[in-house]
Amino acid sequence: MKVAVIGGGSTYTPELIDGLIRRPELPISEIVLHDTNRSRLDVVGAMGQRMAKAAGWAGILETTLDLDEAVSKAGAVLLQLRVGGQAARYKDETIPVKYSSLGQETTGAGGFMKALRTVPVVLDIAERTQRLARPDAWIVDFTNPVGIVTRALLDGGHRAIGLCNVAIGFQRRIAQFLSVEPQRVELEQVGLNHLSWIRAVRVDDVEVLPRIIEEFGDELADEIRVPVDLIRTLDAIPSYYLHYFYCQSEALADMRSGPTRAEEVMALEHDLLEMYADPSLSSKPELLEQRGGAYYSEAAAQLLSSLINSIGDIQVVDVRNDGTIEGLPDAAVVEVPCVIDSDGAHPLAQAPLAPEMLGLVQHVSAYEQLTVQAALSGDRSVALRALLANPLVGEWSMSTAVLDDMIAANIDDLPAYWA
Numbered sequence: 001m002k003v004a005v006i007g008g009g010s011t012y013t014p015e016l017i018d019g020l021i022r023r024p025e026l027p028i029s030e031i032v033l034h035d036t037n038r039s040r041l042d043v044v045g046a047m048g049q050r051m052a053k054a055a056g057w058a059g060i061l062e063t064t065l066d067l068d069e070a071v072s073k074a075g076a077v078l079l080q081l082r083v084g085g086q087a088a089r090y091k092d093e094t095i096p097v098k099y100s101s102l103g104q105e106t107t108g109a110g111g112f113m114k115a116l117r118t119v120p121v122v123l124d125i126a127e128r129t130q131r132l133a134r135p136d137a138w139i140v141d142f143t144n145p146v147g148i149v150t151r152a153l154l155d156g157g158h159r160a161i162g163l164c165n166v167a168i169g170f171q172r173r174i175a176q177f178l179s180v181e182p183q184r185v186e187l188e189q190v191g192l193n194h195l196s197w198i199r200a201v202r203v204d205d206v207e208v209l210p211r212i213i214e215e216f217g218d219e220l221a222d223e224i225r226v227p228v229d230l231i232r233t234l235d236a237i238p239s240y241y242l243h244y245f246y247c248q249s250e251a252l253a254d255m256r257s258g259p260t261r262a263e264e265v266m267a268l269e270h271d272l273l274e275m276y277a278d279p280s281l282s283s284k285p286e287l288l289e290q291r292g293g294a295y296y297s298e299a300a301a302q303l304l305s306s307l308i309n310s311i312g313d314i315q316v317v318d319v320r321n322d323g324t325i326e327g328l329p330d331a332a333v334v335e336v337p338c339v340i341d342s343d344g345a346h347p348l349a350q351a352p353l354a355p356e357m358l359g360l361v362q363h364v365s366a367y368e369q370l371t372v373q374a375a376l377s378g379d380r381s382v383a384l385r386a387l388l389a390n391p392l393v394g395e396w397s398m399s400t401a402v403l404d405d406m407i408a409a410n411i412d413d414l415p416a417y418w419a
Helices: 013-021 038-054 067-071 085-094 108-132 146-155 166-178 209-224 228-234 240-246 248-257 261-276 286-291 296-309 355-377 380-389 396-413
Strands: 002-006 030-034 060-064 076-079 138-141 160-162 185-192 195-203 313-320 333-341 344-347
Touching (some): 002 067, 013 030, 013 038, 013 286, 013 296, 038 261, 076 296, 085 108, 085 396, 108 396, 209 228, 296 333, 313 344
Parallel strands (some): 002 030, 030 060
């Protein structure tokens, strides 16, 4: 099987390659890396080829600037692109802060602008995949904001699943707390992408969440950046992205005082690309751990294996709701435990969300629906309604100011808004 990686010039890519070539149950004969940046693609591609050779992988790893060539006859297309690069991310993280709004790449006004840039590009890739890839090809989206991008893909009738590394990260962390193998830990993580809660943790079918909160609550709270009393009040472990919702004032103060994540990542990427250019390097460097996306390669390889081999195991992915979370439209995209087989992801039945969770999920789901419409229409009024529906924006004066400033700053990547 051929796997196409769109955004293959990313500094994440060696991590992904390492995960794919070390899975003997994955029948991958060819990996094609596609990117629009030739210099990065050459460096990362050469690094990947050295890794494959050192691991004794018998397949072919190639690079291309031609998107049609990349997806042609592919059995899986993995999306990890960033329209506008880290420079666009810097705008997402700094422009909203000028208006006392959170600047973050997947939530709030910054995440909204990232979605406007990304959705049309991803849909173009998906349409080419539909024409040129294998009829049974899967699109796996790791590109943020995953929930919005996946919704656009599914609304467009594409064979797609959204993937995030939050769940596998929590699974691994809890396994470390309890000194057990990760595969013994099952999470009931429910909500939307980057807006979910772990309501149950089972080890060998035994519920251990109360013990986790009691014994490791302080440590978890520090890592998620929320008060431990919040975790105890919710009786659940929130995604660390909920820090932006539950601790908005603190998050905004941090953004005003410290360097942006974009600046940190740009420095990391500079160093990583220099390392990748070393012809003697054939294994991923330790510095890659600081890049983010922990366990992404494991999550992607596990999902592909289950889809291809119809394993029927349970993984947390992003899929259409279809009644899974009571109180949300069927067309909403939710992040829940699913059974994965060759027919796709089948959500497990879920108990209703508590009111304090459901209200926030409904709020953000409505914003996501409007954001897809805004990305495709180029309609400023729809874009404003989306920002008004976003609980991290909401105010009229803030919405209008942020929108106009961000569209002006991103106009080269927003063809729908050129008029």
